[in-house]
Amino acid sequence: MLQAVGSLITTILSTCLHREDSRKMIESSLSLVSLYNQLIGLSSKKFASKFNVCSNTYPNTISETKNITLTKIVQVLSKSRVEINCHRLINCLVKVYKPENSSDNESSSSTAESLEIYHTLTKHITPPTSTVSRDMTVEKRREAFTDNRKAKMKQAQSLVELKNQHNKKISAILIGVNSDCDVTYASLLTSECVLENIFSNEENVNGILQSEELYIEILLDTVANMSATLLGPNGVRKLKSGRVQASKKAAHKVTEYYQNILWGDVGSCLEHIILWWSSFPLAIRSPSTSQNLREWLFGTFNVNNTPELILSALRILADALGCHVTTTSWDKHFGATLTTNLKPTSLEVHPDLSLYVRECTVSGASFALMLQELVTLNNQCEVTWDYILGAPIEDLPIVEQIPILHRLDHSIHTYRLWCLAETRRLANMWEMDDFFRIAHNDMQTCMEQLLNLRFADHTATIEEGKIGVHENVCAKMREKLVSEVKVNIQKLKEAREEIVSVLSAVCGTTSLAHLSMSFPRAAAWRRRGRPPCAAAAAYVRHFLDKMLLPVVNATQDVTTLNMVLRIMCESWLHHIYVAKVRFTKEAALQLLADFNEVRNWLNECKPLPAAAKKQMLQNEVLRRCEGVGRLLLHAPGDLISMQDSTLQSVQNIKKDESDSPEQLMPAEMYVPNQKQWLTLRATKLKGPLAFSLCCMVLC
Template identity: 80%
Template sequence: MAKTPANVNKKWITEETSEEEELFHHCREMETVCYAMTKVIIGADNKWKGPKGSSTPHSLSNRSYITGLVNIQVLDQIIEYLSKIVKSFYKLNPKLARMKKENPLLLSKHDHVFDKLCSVRFIMLQAMHGLIVTILSTCLHRDDSRKMIESSLCLVSIYNQMTGLSYKKFASRFSICSNTYPSTISETKAITLTKIVQILAKSRVEIDCHRLINCLVKMYKPEVDSDNDSGASTAESLEIYHTLTKHITPPTSSMSRELTVDKRREAFIEHKKSKMKHAQSLIELKNEQNKMITEVLSQNSDCEIAYTSLLTNQCVLENIFNSDENVNSILQSEEIYIEILLDTVANMAPTLLGNNGVKKFKSGRVQASKKAAKKVTEYYQNILWGDVGSCLEHIVLWWSSFPLATRSPNTSQNLREWLFATFKSSNTPELVLAALRILADALGCHVTSTSWDKHFSATLTTDLTVTSLKQYPDLSINVTEVTASGAKFALMLQDLVMLNNQCEVTWDYILGAPLEDLPLVEQIPILHRLDHSIHTYRLWCLAETRRLANQWQMDDFFRITQKDMQVCMEQLVNLRFADHTATIESGKIGVHENVCAKMREKLVSEVKVNTQKLKEATEEITSVLASVCATTSLAHLTMIFPSNAEWRRVSHPPTAERSIYVHELFDKMMFPVVKATEDITTLNMILRIMGESWLHHIYMAKVKFSKDAASQLLADFNEVRNWLTECKHLTAAARKQMLQNEVLRRCEGVGRLLLHAPGDLISMQDSTMQSARRRKDDNEAPEQLMPAEMYVPNQKQWLTLRANRLNGSLAFTLCCVVLS
């Protein structure tokens, strides 16, 4: 017989015991309570975000202040309920651990209820974390900051207890509330004193940043009676002063000006105590039943603050900052907040200070140990002033109606240089100096990008207008005028060189600064831009000089090659690169520093290579000029040189009219060069190329010269000397060198060769005498005088251009010399 269904149910479905039913009922109640508390916590968090930084007076007629008291009362009730929830969770732990889960259905029900409980617990923890952060972020801006710190520590204690439940599944399981909320996609961790100090420090950043700017403004006052020459710098100083004053708060009462630092410190402490006592009395009226909070307040609110300054440079800046508030007073006021925190933590949550973090006195008083107090204070100050430096950057550069970032980069550079010159480790506390260094580095990065963008964009358009360097006296001493584009390139290179050199020093070192202290991260983009700028300038010079040479615009050509390039090279000479090869190879630096140092070395080598290429670009430009000169000279000669028929019609002695084309050629080709440059090497090169082109054209044209035509050609060649002698733009040294140019003797030699028919004997003495008479003012040694014909190679080929050739052998020799 088959079994009844009742028997089957009893066999396969085990009924829950009363203990198990009570456990599941407890879990469901906990889930409901946690959900309700989460909504209350989120509502309280939103309310606390409302009256942030309220500085209204304590008055029961003040609506916002009454709202703040209600929020405090709600917060106390939240703490009380959360304490009960924690106890319930701890009671639930052993029951969950002891529960037998042999039945699969019971196990499935257990896991389902447990997962929901873990999820709602996790969401409540996230809400508690947000409320703790909100309160800690606002507590130091309130008069009852001690009460708020105490409430925060109560919440932190509850939060840590709830995250540290002994049942391991509570600690290991967590849920994901939102993929866009980073803190919910990782396991919940306990809140430590480090986290509390971080939140408190960040809440004070903006206020201390404004206070520090107030101190800077007191120092950075431009002189009223400045000289006229310093008008530009004064204007930039006024811009910086205007930017800084946009964000300062008005001075406090005039009474504080008469107080010393010690008196202001005592007044500050007494003021805080009175405000906290007043807030305590009002809270007790509203919250008489909250015995735990009342007991805590009565125990801790009136205790003395054990204040020990950790400053190493006390009152050093008193003579520098003549204002209501100085840097030391800012540091000391922040230490007072830390002392309040340490005193509260030592009495309410001593475990946060770690082992041996609390010192107990015989009188029963509890205080943080000196070691713990110093460690917490230093950590707070480091976090605070590091963030103050970053906040300073945003305020000075961006947070105003007329931010410094929208003005000329020179203004930011002036402020940076002023910071370097004014603040030293000898007169400024290290914490404040670190914040100012962050500001200076940020200004340096801003100047690097903006100034290079400004200068480089200006060079994209070529402007060859003559520009006097009187308006740029720092560019060069030797060069007085350049092109407008050359001045822009020089300014760009000068700015990059200056920025690079500033990265080679530190606040404490001028030479030999340790590699770890150098701003390598800031220097790398500067070297990138410098390398690119040198490369771009070299390509621009090559392209522009080629264009000008083809148009034979010698004024601009030589202004670029001999003035612009010289000015730019003068800027690159000032580059400073310290050699850190030994430090890098030693391997005693960090990974980040090692990577940055190697990148710097690579960029330095590229800068040096491009600098060398820029020096060698002169040779390439010269070869282009020579090629264009030869082509252009041949083109001119093709148009103006007399034709063969004209040469055949010459049947009379040489006349001056025949030399017209010589003057035309030299006026078009040589005169622009003579007027543009005084470089003797270049002038001799152009003269040589023109002479060689002249001879080449004559030979390729196959002109047949009669004796009279040859005489005329020789006169045309000699006319070059007359042109050089009469040219007023030539200096005496250049004229002397050019008159001794070998190409002139070669041209003269061709003319004399064409005077003789093939087979004629040439008198070496007569030829030498004529050459000596023509060059009597050249101061040339007698042994260097020889017939001009000897400078002509391929004499037989030139003799083929002689008209009316004689029949017979074309033998021509210079061996038969008639000496008389």
């Protein structure tokens, strides 16, 4: 019987504030509460020591039966008002959120997202299944709404007057002379009659708060006259008029508790309504829409323009939107990176991704967007509604930040492995366009996102140990994840060097492979009596077009271009030396013409910028190749005139004002192993080998 009575009380309280006769329903509930509490006292004294209650079919009878207090009543009443206040608060948000007032300078995408949020919010003003309001015009809806609220106002006033007809006129109480409440019944009722009008944010929100105090006053008045014991020993006082009323302290305590419970639940319910309720919930749309709504909440509402109770509900909503965005946006962007797409895409559609890069791969843009989203979410967890910098660790949403840091750490690690794998694959295929688009553009774009990361140092606060256990555990977990993120960022920076080393290794191997197939056979260089050819052999331009031209078309980085040119020429020399090709004098002249063809090719290369061309022509490896060619013009034992060699080198180099004195040095001096190169002459002397670097300098 007690279980049944308790359920009946809960049912009545859950629905009474939505009825016209709410005061009568509260009176009935209080009568049942009084009977319920008396029965519990009777059962505990007479029967608790004699019987043990157990039931397999009705387990609720096993649970301990407790008294119904005013706290329990307030909890049930506040929960019954959660959903309707969610709709009213959303209506308030709609009035503040006006996408049509945005400036013309805003992008079309932001306007579309604003309309999307506006559409989402307006969807929940009336239930989607209701068609009555859709068929009515705005004027008819306003008239019907006003008439309905006036009727409710009259009904509520008549109920109050009926109960207090033996006391002082209610008009005297409304003036506030003997009332303990700051807001009168009349003002509370009339504030709901103007929802169609557009008010400022503070006035509209205050109207919602004040209207809820009406139900608290009805409850307090009814409890004080029917069940004064629920308010405690000093919970009521008798006015001069003889009327019994709740004391100011008790009324304030009950009102504060009711509002705190109500708006805490409103904040939690707002997440469900906005994200999941209706035919077109926000959850099925792009995560950026939820993120924009969250950022708008942060930027619009603060302690200066919003009551604390409403602000707490909006904070709960913002935190819920943040958790939703964290999971859904990361799933969306990370899913896009699972399939490699190296198609070039312009960053004009994402102008905030990079200040320097204008084009990258589709996969690179997906990684950059993912990192940007995570960095934004992380930075928002480093501030609060009241602090931009230096927020106390207790106020920071560290619980929400931990999964963000987990995903950020995993994303950076995944991106680094993807970069290394893709660049190695592309380098082996010598696909330089995609290679440098990943190694330079994608890497630069992603690194720009990570430069915006903000991590406050809370080491001193943690070491002091003045925070709670839960906050301490979360803070230490955050510090560990922050250190792992920083380590992965450093590894990503070092990955650039690894990518360059892979490129250099592949360049050397590929160059040797091309030379093995295109370089003339050794017998062709040993033929005698063949007149020298002024033109370079065809294999030179073929070699340059296959190896160097793709790099020139793909990047303008002079350091990389010089590195590739150096490796190519060194591979060229290495192939000649390892193959032990023997050169006649005519063949040495041909080889010298082949080496000089590299300069001609660089001068004629139109995609090569002038500054890069100038630096590449001054590359030391070109002088070394020329020095090898000139060394092969002499047989072992010949004395080389440094003056003639210098004059010949100067003729092959276009001098300008920036040329350094080292360029006047003979080309042969750039060859480190001169004796070994001289052994590659086809004609061998029988006499002792008299050639040495010292003799060269002396002559």
